[in-house]
Amino acid sequence: MTSPVLLLLRDPSGATGHDAVAADQPVALATDLGITRGDGIFETITVVDGIPQALDAHLTRLAHSAALLELPRPHEPAWREAVFAAIDAHDEVAEAFIKLVYSRGIEGSGVPTGWVWLQPSADFTRERTEGIDVVLLDRGYASTIATTAPWLLQGAKTLSYALNRAAIREAARRGADDALFVSTDGYLLEGPTANVLLRLDGRIVTPKTDLGILAGTTQQSIFEIAQVNGYPTSYELLTPADLMRADAAWLVSSVRNAAPIRSVDGVARAIDAELTQSINAGLAARTA
Amino acid sequence: MTSPVLLLLRDPSGATGHDAVAADQPVALATDLGITRGDGIFETITVVDGIPQALDAHLTRLAHSAALLELPRPHEPAWREAVFAAIDAHDEVAEAFIKLVYSRGIEGSGVPTGWVWLQPSADFTRERTEGIDVVLLDRGYASTIATTAPWLLQGAKTLSYALNRAAIREAARRGADDALFVSTDGYLLEGPTANVLLRLDGRIVTPKTDLGILAGTTQQSIFEIAQVNGYPTSYELLTPADLMRADAAWLVSSVRNAAPIRSVDGVARAIDAELTQSINAGLAARTA
Numbered sequence: 001m002t003s004p005v006l007l008l009l010r011d012p013s014g015a016t017g018h019d020a021v022a023a024d025q026p027v028a029l030a031t032d033l034g035i036t037r038g039d040g041i042f043e044t045i046t047v048v049d050g051i052p053q054a055l056d057a058h059l060t061r062l063a064h065s066a067a068l069l070e071l072p073r074p075h076e077p078a079w080r081e082a083v084f085a086a087i088d089a090h091d092e093v094a095e096a097f098i099k100l101v102y103s104r105g106i107e108g109s110g111v112p113t114g115w116v117w118l119q120p121s122a123d124f125t126r127e128r129t130e131g132i133d134v135v136l137l138d139r140g141y142a143s144t145i146a147t148t149a150p151w152l153l154q155g156a157k158t159l160s161y162a163l164n165r166a167a168i169r170e171a172a173r174r175g176a177d178d179a180l181f182v183s184t185d186g187y188l189l190e191g192p193t194a195n196v197l198l199r200l201d202g203r204i205v206t207p208k209t210d211l212g213i214l215a216g217t218t219q220q221s222i223f224e225i226a227q228v229n230g231y232p233t234s235y236e237l238l239t240p241a242d243l244m245r246a247d248a249a250w251l252v253s254s255v256r257n258a259a260p261i262r263s264v265d266g267v268a269r270a271i272d273a274e275l276t277q278s279i280n281a282g283l284a285a286r287t288a
Numbered sequence: 289m290t291s292p293v294l295l296l297l298r299d300p301s302g303a304t305g306h307d308a309v310a311a312d313q314p315v316a317l318a319t320d321l322g323i324t325r326g327d328g329i330f331e332t333i334t335v336v337d338g339i340p341q342a343l344d345a346h347l348t349r350l351a352h353s354a355a356l357l358e359l360p361r362p363h364e365p366a367w368r369e370a371v372f373a374a375i376d377a378h379d380e381v382a383e384a385f386i387k388l389v390y391s392r393g394i395e396g397s398g399v400p401t402g403w404v405w406l407q408p409s410a411d412f413t414r415e416r417t418e419g420i421d422v423v424l425l426d427r428g429y430a431s432t433i434a435t436t437a438p439w440l441l442q443g444a445k446t447l448s449y450a451l452n453r454a455a456i457r458e459a460a461r462r463g464a465d466d467a468l469f470v471s472t473d474g475y476l477l478e479g480p481t482a483n484v485l486l487r488l489d490g491r492i493v494t495p496k497t498d499l500g501i502l503a504g505t506t507q508q509s510i511f512e513i514a515q516v517n518g519y520p521t522s523y524e525l526l527t528p529a530d531l532m533r534a535d536a537a538w539l540v541s542s543v544r545n546a547a548p549i550r551s552v553d554g555v556a557r558a559i560d561a562e563l564t565q566s567i568n569a570g571l572a573a574r575t576a
Contacts, residue, residue, distance in 0.1 A: 006318050026314035028323050030294050030405050035316050036389060037449040038326025069450065070457060101324065117318050138437045141428045142472070149426045151458040151467075153451050160448030161325040162357065163441050169358060170439040179439075184430070184472075 004119035005089045007082045012102050012114025013072035018082045020089065023117075032113055034103025038160030040113075041065035041103075045083070046121065046254045047096040052083050053254070053286045057217040061157060062100060068156035072112055074102060079116070086118040095121040097255045103159060124256045128280055131262030131271045132177040132251065136240055137167055139181035139189055143237070146212040154212030164192035175266075178251055178259075180243075187211060188238040194253035195219040196261075198238065198246035199231075199272065205242075208235040218252045218283065225282035240264070248272035250279070257283050292407035293377045295370045300390050300402025301360035306370045308377065311405075320401055322391025326448030328401075329353035329391075333371070334409065334542045335384040340371050341542070341574045345505040349445060350388060356444035360400055362390055367404070374406040383409040385543045391447060412544045416568055419550030419559045420465040420539065424528055425455050427469035427477055431525070434500040442500030452480035464551075466539055468531075475499060476526040482541035483507040484549075486526065486534035487519075487560070493530075496523040506540045506571065513570035528552070536560035538567070545571050 004023045010016040021027065033039035043058040052058075062074050083098055090096065098118045105112040146154045153160075171179040180196055181189040188196055188207050195216035197206050204226040209215040223233040243249055247270060249261040258279045260271035292311045298304040309315065321327035331346040340346075347364050354362055371386055378384065386406045393400040434442045441448075459467040468484055469477040476484055476495050483504035485494050492514040497503040511521040531537055535558060537549040546567045548559035 023319075024317065026316055027318050028314055028316035028320070029312065030315050030389065030403055031311075032316070032323070033453075035320070035323040035328075035391065035447060036330065036387070037453055038447050039450050039453050040323075042324065069454065099324070101318065103323065115318055137439060140430070140433050140437045140440050145428050149428045151425060151451065151454045152428050153454050156450075158448075158450040159323060159326050160446075160450035162327050162444075162446040162448035163439065165321075165325055165327050166357065166439045166441050 005086045007086055007116045009114040012112045014075050015078055031106050039104045040159040043100040044254045045098045048284050050092045054217040065156040082116040086116050093120045097121050121255050127259040131260040133263045134178050134180050134261050135171050135174050135176045135265050136182050137179045142185050143183040143187045143211040167192045189213050191251045194251040197250045199248040200246045203232045205234050205236045207238050218254050293374045295374050295404045297402040300400045302363050303366055319394050327392045328447040331388040332542050333386040336572050338380045342505040353444040370404040374404050378406055381408045385409050409543050415547040419548040421551045422466050422468050422549050423459050423462045423464045423553050424470050425467045430473050431471040431475045431499040455480045477501050479539045482539035485538045487536040488534045491520045493522050493524045495526050506542050
């Protein structure tokens with residue numbers, strides 16, 4: 001078997017297919033705007049027993065991010081074909097992840113760069129069962145930022161994630177596993193690589209997606225699972241006080257799935273092991 | 289001659305030298321955090337008649353950015369040696385630029401990636417003489433951001449420049465050449481790739497560098513030139529009103545040098561052609 005798998009799209013915005021290349025073969029020129037300017041977008045898709053989860057939602061968001069960055073529209077069938085080709089090229093494993101990377105390409109060329117990468121996922125059993133310690137970090141932006149300053153690209157999943165990584169380092173420095181951003185006007189936003197969900201007064205809730213945050217594919221799947229299980233769901237303006245009084249809270253993302261938040265800024269809070277297990281089982285059982 | 293020149297550092301944080309590679313040879317793996325996360329830093333240095341300008345200041349800022357991102361400290365002599373080797377490998381041209389790119393490297397490897405790129409510069413005669421049209425854009429952050437939220441990496445020159453590029457597209461959409469960011473509390477900050485300088489009440493002034501902006505190498509050189517020419521210089525809290533009443537204003541950066549601002553949000557303002565010429569001549573005459 002080949003692992004990891006790397007497929008280079010001949011043209012990420014055209015129906016021109018892809019080429020398999022060795023994973024240890026460099027793929028980006030020194031002038032690729034993806035590396036010189038973080039000027040591009042990505043998606044990370046979890047693959048369970050050979051099924052790419054929420055693929056439609058990921059491809060839709062890729063196109064949305066491309067529009068926000070004014071990149072050529074990704075050719076959806078070409079990306080979809082490469083996703084399934086990557087899965088076919090790999091031995092079936094319980095959990096793998098696929099990363100779609102789409103950059104503006106060589107400066108001045110107008111030709112974007114794109115590839116699909118697949119490798120087995122790390123084991124997140126501990127995070128999913130024992131939970132994670134989270135710290136709240138100021139995002140520096142007001143909750144209205146996506147409307148007032150769209151050039152800041154909030155809501156696009158860009159390759160410019162240096163600050164997301166710095167936030168996770170800051171969390172580690174404070175002895176925590178992850179961070180949760182708060183707006184300058186006091187609303188819960190998102191984690192550096194995850195959405196936040198709460199069970200609050202019998203509802204499953206998450207911050208409104210017009211607050212300059214990413215619309216989460218895993219969050220959307222969990223809303224569907226919750227509705228099937230009789231929970232009302234809603235997008236709301238939520239505060240750190242809501243996080244503390246919620247009877248369960250999670251950071252949710254494509255590969256780690258639902259990780260219950262067991263402490264916030266060092267203050268312990270309850271986790272619901274049974275509901276978490278049920279959500280993660282529901283996520284793993286998705287057939288698309 | 290070889291043009292452009294690309295030199296790959298064997299270890300950007302060690303004294304291990306570099307290798308010349310063809311400019312059209314890919315240099316970054318698909319897992320390089322420089323491209324997957326914009327997780328790295330850069331510098332752009334102008335080279336006039338074979339002399340890299342303000343090299344010490346650029347290398348100092350590279351080390352400062354590395355510290356803010358907790359990257360291994362760049363090995364200064366190795367980078368300096370690669371800069372001069374790149375210049376030696378290229379025919380002498382009137383103006384060239386060198387880009388230093390330093391990424392965190394392959395995820396999990398702990399080994400950073402680094403290279404030096406040199407190519408002849410574009411002709412900026414028009415921008416330097418006729419001036420540029422600028423629009424003011426909200427940066428979304430308060431002027432205190434570098435102190436209150438250091439994890440946002442303001443003040444580091446990172447590879448995560450997607451929003452800087454989006455701001456320039458927004459300026460173009462409004463019919464302008466460039467943008468100038470303003471803080472949420474109403475202070476002038478910086479352009480997406482430049483600092484702003486004003487001649488105000490007989491002084492040459494620029495925004496304070498603790499406002500979450502980059503300390504500009506070109507701005508520092510201009511302060512030195514201004515002082516020699518009898519102008520007092522200072523770092524101040526400046527507002528859009530100061531920009532409009534200043535008797536001259538520039539965006540200054542390493543390759544374009546001083547570009548006089550001839551309009552702000554469509555409102556014409558005076559340029560000082562003689563002083564601009566004198567500043568740009570002073571910049572071109574730097575011997576280090």
